Amino acid sequence: MKSLCSFMKTVADELQASGSFGTAHVYRSSLKAILAFNEQRELGFNKLTPEFLKKFEVHLRNRKCSWNTVSTYMRTLRAVYNRAVDRRFASYTPHLFKHVYTGTKADRKRALEKEEMSLLIRELPYSKDLPPELRRAHAYFVLLFLLRGLPFVDLAYLKKSDLKGNTITYRRRKTGRQLTVTLLPEAVELIRKLINPDSKSPYLFPFLRSDENTMEAYREYQLALRQFNYQLTMLRQILGISTELSSYSPRHTWATTAYYCEIHPGIISEAMGHSSITVTETYLKPFRNKKIDDANSMIYSYILR
Numbered sequence: 001m002k003s004l005c006s007f008m009k010t011v012a013d014e015l016q017a018s019g020s021f022g023t024a025h026v027y028r029s030s031l032k033a034i035l036a037f038n039e040q041r042e043l044g045f046n047k048l049t050p051e052f053l054k055k056f057e058v059h060l061r062n063r064k065c066s067w068n069t070v071s072t073y074m075r076t077l078r079a080v081y082n083r084a085v086d087r088r089f090a091s092y093t094p095h096l097f098k099h100v101y102t103g104t105k106a107d108r109k110r111a112l113e114k115e116e117m118s119l120l121i122r123e124l125p126y127s128k129d130l131p132p133e134l135r136r137a138h139a140y141f142v143l144l145f146l147l148r149g150l151p152f153v154d155l156a157y158l159k160k161s162d163l164k165g166n167t168i169t170y171r172r173r174k175t176g177r178q179l180t181v182t183l184l185p186e187a188v189e190l191i192r193k194l195i196n197p198d199s200k201s202p203y204l205f206p207f208l209r210s211d212e213n214t215m216e217a218y219r220e221y222q223l224a225l226r227q228f229n230y231q232l233t234m235l236r237q238i239l240g241i242s243t244e245l246s247s248y249s250p251r252h253t254w255a256t257t258a259y260y261c262e263i264h265p266g267i268i269s270e271a272m273g274h275s276s277i278t279v280t281e282t283y284l285k286p287f288r289n290k291k292i293d294d295a296n297s298m299i300y301s302y303i304l305r
Contacts, residue, residue, distance in 0.1 A: 021218035045090035137231035149254030152247035
C-alpha cells in the first residue's frame with residue numbers, strides 16, 4: 001500500500017506531466033512541510049488522523065506560517081487524501097479535516113488607497129528619473145489594473161491572437177473561464193508601447209519564449225514574476241508608498257475600488273473571472289467593515305445636524 005508521502009509525490013508528478021506546473025509546485029512544497037514535521041519519516045494514511053492534522057497545524061503556526069499558508073497545505077493534503085480514497089489507497093474518514101483551518105483569510109492589505117493608485121496613474125508618467133526597467137514595470141502595473149485586475153500569469157501568457165481591435169479575449173490560467181475585456185484608450189496606448197517586438201513570437205508581451213504548457217515556459221514565467229515583484233518593491237521605495245506593491249496589488253485594488261463605487265459583488269466576480277462570488281467576498285472582506293463603520297458615522301452625523 002502506498003504511503004501518503006509517496007502517493008503525494010506521484011500526484012505531483014502527474015500534475016507536472018499534465019502541464020499543471022504551479023499546482024505541482026504547491027504539492028511538492030506541501031510534501032516538504034509534512035516531511036519536515038514528521039522528521040523525514042514516511043507516513044501511512046492510517047496515521048492521518050484529526051489529532052495528527054491539528055498537531056501539524058500548530059507546528060506550522062509555530063513556524064510563523066500565515067493562516068493562508070496553513071490553509072494551502074491543509075487543502076493540498078485533503079485533495080491528496082480524497083484522491084487516495086478514490087483509488088482505494090486510503091479508507092474514508094468522515095470530517096477528517098473539520099478541525100483544521102482550510103479557509104482563506106484576508107490577513108494582509110494588498111489594495112492601494114485611492115490616492116496611491118492616483119499617484120501611480122497620474123503623476124508617475126511625468127517622472128524623468130526612473131530607470132527604464134522600473135518605468136516598464138510601472139506600465140505593466142497600470143495595465144493590469146486597466147484590464148480589470150488581470151492576474152500577472154494571464155498577462156504573461158496572452159497571445160497576439162487574443163487581441164482583436166479594442167478587445168482582448170482570453171482564458172484564465174487558474175479557472176479556465178473565458179473572459180473578454182473591452183480596452184480603454186489608455187490600455188490600448190500601453191499595449192502599443194509594451195507589445196512583443198518579436199514578430200515570430202505568438203505571445204503578446206515579451207515574458208516567454210518557450211512553447212505554452214512546457215516546464216521551460218513555466219520557469220520563464222516564474223522568473224518574470226520574481227523580477228516584476230522586485231521592480232515593484234524598488235518603485236514603492238522611490239515613491240514612498242506605504243502599501244506593499246506586488247503583482248497582486250492591481251487585482252485587489254481594482255476589486256476594492258469597484259466595491260467602493262457601489263458595483264455589486266456579483267458583477268465584480270464576473271469581471272474578474274472568479275470561480276464563485278465567495279472568492280470575491282474574500283477580497284472585499286477587510287473593506288466591508290470599514291464601509292459599515294463609515295455608514296455608522298454618517299448616520300450619527302446626520303442625527304446631530
